Amino acid sequence: MAIPINSDTVHTPPVPSATVMVVRDGPGGLEVLLVRRHGNSGVLGGVHVFPGGKLDAADQQVDAAVLDQPAHTLLQALGEPGLDLPTALGLHVAALRETFEECGLLLGHVGAVPGLVQQVRAHTRAGAGFAVALQQLGLPLAASSLVPWSRWITPRVPSVTNKRFDTRFFVAAAPQGQAAEHCTFEATEAVWLPPRTGLERYWAGEIDLAPPQIMTLSQFSRLGSVAQVLAAARSRPPALIAPEPFDEAGCRVICYPGDPRHSVPERVWPGPTRLIYRNQRFEADGGLAALLA
Template structure:
């Protein structure tokens, strides 16, 4: 059972029937929407998560994950907008902003092999298979992003990321994330892969095709993913998406029970104030 485009219903069993006594604390997280120019236009990199994952199992998503404590390491060599700039965009502290950018770079590398870093402030690494051992060590939490970049004498390229959105999981859900969405163009010479235990498959698709797959039941999308794809369709091109000026408010949907299923209600929509 999948999300229905017309009513944003959630899959059966996705939300527990008994609400938590207290809302779970939302964990800070980062998601990166990788873009490239394909043969038919703008394409995005998507991953179908393994069924049974604690969060969003079976869903088709963009690469991303929770902020690690070590993502706040200030020793990371950095190029591009500083932490203060990112803090202003995401309305958070500079310390958290720095950790979010580092988490975005780390998670993208761990989950797709795409590395937004280079030997200096003007270049990006090419083919990344030579870092496979370090990538595995980072996934196992035996190596931090800061240690990896220092070992390889690489600079994090924060200028390759663009702030896009901030989504907060509804209070009724047992696992909650305060997720900042970023855009990034696929670096030339690199390839995105499916070498991760968290994804059953990974592929490139136009936003239009991904939305058609969703509408016809071929993939499962949560509202943040679907709405981001809709927004990219409106942009029309990678250049326009990367150049878009975004006003980033925290989007905090709620859940309402209708006809035996849970539905996502967005701020400002009918029933939002009465929803859980």
């Protein structure tokens, strides 16, 4: 299924959002969790994405005392001048909440606790918000399980959606003893894939990926374990990615920092600095080999 390319300008500001790359060590090395959005979804229908969603007002109203890290530590980790404390706290809460809602994982908690996930679900189904449900069960919000990885800001002319997002990407180790189960309302499957396999399946036309997933999997393909991913995330501030699209020779091109056409000359990652939409998919110069180099 080809992703339709948007050429309309979006005049509304980007919506604050959070997404999580949940990783685990599989038999063949690093694996990352992807969920396939329902085909009728208003954003990236049918595309495999990392779990996540927009920041809700309730996420920002959570008492900082229920978090397992001080709010100022969370703010500092995001490394964004001018970001306010409630938003920083809320983004971490949103990341934890969306991961639970979309694939049933309670990050930072060992699933061996009898019925832990089921207990939280019972409280949320009874009307409690995610954070309140954890409070009722005497559980902290494990913000320490999240490590900021990057920040993606959708340009005014988005390429794959008609909405703008300001999304903070976090990495988190999969909690032991818990099984990922996709939300049947929002998704049709949850699948663990080695980053290289995800890109190979995308190249073969077996799954669809959006540019942020393509470029992130490309970076993960250079890492071999959860420990390496977390070490890489902690070794630098979160990369700021503000894609700059343009059309050339009838093709949409999305360039990233370090590309000759991007306004920021410094690279934020090794490998390709642009994707080109051709053959009904986004390709890097040099093809699949460039993404996996």
